[in-house]
Amino acid sequence: MQKVVGKTTTKVHSRGRGRPRSDEAHQSILHAAYELLMEVGYTQLTIEGVAARALVGKPTIYRRWSSKARLVMDAFLAATNSELSFPDTGSVKEDILQQMHKLVKILNTPRGQVIATLIGGGQTDPEIISAFQANWLSPRRFDCSQVIKKGIERGELRSDIDIEAVIDALYSPLFYRLLLKHAPLTEDFVDELIDIVMPGLNGYPKV
Template identity: 40%
Template sequence: MTAAADILEEHGYQGVTIEGIARRSGAAKTTIYRWWDSKAELVMDAYTHTVAQRMPEPDTGSVRDDLVAYTAELYDVVNHPLRVRALRGLMAEAQLDPGFERPFRAWVATRRQVVAAILGRGRDRGELRPDLDLEHAVDLLFGPYWYRLLVGHLPLDPREAERHIDQILNGLRAPLGQLAPETDAG
């Protein structure tokens, strides 16, 4: 699995072959095929394992601190250009190859589960509203990440994680008493 993840980051998904993985890992192709039905399943299993090791689930006892720590690690991908290229390639492949879509979505689900667990703990501790829509809240965290990663209209900056999480947690509404002044429509 290490060989698959390394080749993915070095050459992109299209550059990954079972032969290359076998050569680098020293495993026989038959052994690889015995454990995985397809290149897509092997690559996404390998990346699930790799990313989970790189980004373990924080549990500080504070939903805010956990989200800031997780988001800073998430945004840190910009300091690893090969990872950025691999992630962009994986997203593109998932849009173009129906056989790749399912393993990719399964990988995405593992990352979403981490954030949902953080938010769920925060809800259980009373830090977040009890009727929180976890799925939507997870989207609020990952949406800007993927959008900036793929479109590149603004940078991902780990130093911005705290501000981004505070904005999510506080919502977009101005605090009472600090509403914007009325404008003349006239």
């Protein structure tokens, strides 16, 4: 578990004078926040509740995070692990297929709900969206773009595709179902999607 200090935390202290901030309190707050996030969700989570569970005063939280959104974002990121790496099977289609299956599994856990509430909360707090995008989404999109570029080099994929659009086409339906809940987010759905999208990327294009 890696401490992530992204856009959401206030500036790291320039080794100024005064008592340094307690790392113990910091961790305790993030941990309490993440627990509550999974137990009651974003909306029901209160700063007072976090303070009480972390055995910390409210001002100690407000001193570090200026809003619930930012605290929750950091708590989420601090609990991130690298479970979403891409395999290297030699086939772009297979690499992406396997990683999307992993992603679907995660989105179907409570962690998936946390992601959903974060994106939801982000609709009224731009900072949370940009932090989520920068610290969670971007790294995974970057990995995916590397896989796609490798596929282009190999001639497995067309060279004139817009990589960002491809990634959107592949992954957005997963988030769409996560958020809209109009249909279940199954692994079969992933297979369907791959079958729909990959042909349009073929190195030997449309007849």
